[in-house]
Amino acid sequence: MTTRREFLQGVLAASGFALSGSALGSTLSGLAGSGAQVPVQTAVFEPEFAASAQFGAVTGRLGLQTFALEGSDITPLWTEHLMALWRERPAAIAGLTTQMPLFLLERFGWDHGLRVVFRAEHRAADDFSVRHQLEGPEPMLSVFRTLSARHDYGSCLAAVLKECPERISSSSNTALTAQSAAVPEVPLYSWVIAPRSVLTAA
């Protein structure tokens, strides 16, 4: 089983950044081992958007099952994968997509005992940077803040979204703007849909 440290190393390797000997590597080492995570099995992305394609590529290399949406249509994802999976059990999924897939999957998730436990909007701030507004467990926001200083958000989110805590008692908000080579023409949304049972009373 991959440890959290190994996983984060994998993210950096997959995004072309070498871990060893760097200040960032030290930071990431410090993040390792901070609690159990929700096992996210499936990552959903839209290949026509660069950041989403990047997210899909990195999550795929990290061992998640990935699912590409063509034209934002979730029908194949639902009929070929999720319908059977969620009938069996409420398994967590994550994604970086346009608004409509999140809207629809959130509602399908409700029907099967799941909730959105992390969501973020990624919107063009100008031609070269993206405004990120995140809402979710603080550990996830913290990883994003750390990684986004050095990596584009598609890769960062691949790490962040797999770090969803198994128990969530509160949610935080954060916003930041970062330079990006993948400024989206339309807002993109990153999200984790997880079993309702992860949400605990504060």
Added chain:
Amino acid sequence: MILPKGVSLQDFEAALAEFRKAVGDEWVFSSEQDVNLYRDAYSVMWGEPDEPIPSGAVAPASVEEVQAVVRIANKYKVPLYPISTGKNLGYGGSAPNMRGTLVVDLKRMNKVIEVNDKRNYCIVEPGVSYFDLYNYIQERGLKVMMDIPDPGWGSPLGNALDHGVGYTWMNYRDHFGSHCGMEVVLPDGEVMRTGMAAVEDPKGWGDNKYGFGAYVDGLFAQANFGIVTKIGFWLMPEPEHFLACKVKVQNYEDLVPLIDTVNYLEDQGIIGHPRYGSQMDPLMLMWEPQTYKPTPELLELNSRPGGATVEEYTAYARKHGVEFWNVTCNFYGPKKTVYANWEYAKEKFSAIKGATFEEMESYPLPISEANKNKMTHQVALGIPNMSVFSIGARSDMTPDPGDGHAWFAPIVPRSGEEFMKVHKVFTQMARDMNITNAPIAVTNVPQTWQYRTYVALFPVFVSRSNKELNKQTREFFKAMVLEGAKHGWTEYRAAPAFQDLVASTYSFNNNILLRFQTHLKDAADPNGIMAPGRGGIWPKRYREDKS
């Protein structure tokens, strides 16, 4: 916490405790986070003080649990609002008519009781979705075809009870009209069955609708006389071949003979669902951007309140070499029959000068995976999908952010002359009120989902962040309802925010229809717990507040 009107906090909490004993702790939802899931995602009143947000929700798993919930509700006078899969977006979603009503979420009751492909019917529970029923049929190789609406996540039962509609053949498109027998939990908690389901041995449940005596099924659709827990539907046998062909006509006025010919063919069973289109209809540009491609010039014409003039659209069509109107006719049956019917249809349409014809799609059935993926409109073969959402979201015609819409859906007599009057009236209203958040134009086409019914449908877009826009939307919608009613065009379906108004437009003899329904309501539901306000019908205890 939002309390139901007329129910004390003490009584509500006592009721919740009893609901938990009846259905289990995990199936009663009262936290703000859970209750928010039942808000209407497309509400025209989002974030307003009187947005009809429920007080909570309870999810029973069986008829017995539904009965228990209803008895508890009577004890504490807690108003209930049943939903099936709760996906009625554009017509209210899963939210009740009255703020504080408790939702009865029937999603856990999701059994397909029976599908019979010799007598061609099914019997299902409310939580069965179109996807579920389709999979059930496919997995067993049953030779029947469903009639479905665009999004496959809806419930056949829930859709029918809101007079929902589809895309295949004649009466099957009228989903309530295709139902056959139901089981209902009444407001006093008793279980009743109708039609042949009311017989002790209900083996004829899926065959004959009426049985004997007064036909009461209509009381459970767009109304509030009970919670339907099972329903039968007539299904179409899977045909051998599917053919879709398009007829194109050149002039605005050709709409008259086009509609007359379509009616003639459809009403004698030659064609199935006739799908009208126009290269210049702003709604078609949203729904079928792969077929109807907007140009900057066309976007400018359509951006004006009420769109452009007939002359301007005609000039555009001539310049771009496109037709003014088209209709796609679907044929179902043996291959030689469908092609013979198409030849006959072409003969009839040829009476319209300049009419041209095109064969669009032709598939043997059962459809292969390759052909299924090629189909432009899978719902024409009862194949559920979610593509309508992604198509709309990508369209240049859909606002950004896309926060949803309310459907304005008046019924219009099936004539071209009448539809042209619709164009004149509503485009003028859009100009007078400077409406730009609804795609209204003289190029709007009739929607023909429900057999023998034309609906002049368009969305009025709403916003989660712009309350002023929503206020304008509500005012415009109400004005259109009232103006339409003056011409005899009244809604076939409406979101709760407009149901009282729509019910009032069925006003013959001083609204005797609503008065009669209310009379029955008072007798059947004396505690007024069943979906207060649905269909414009209010129980006595809440009616007095409204007068």
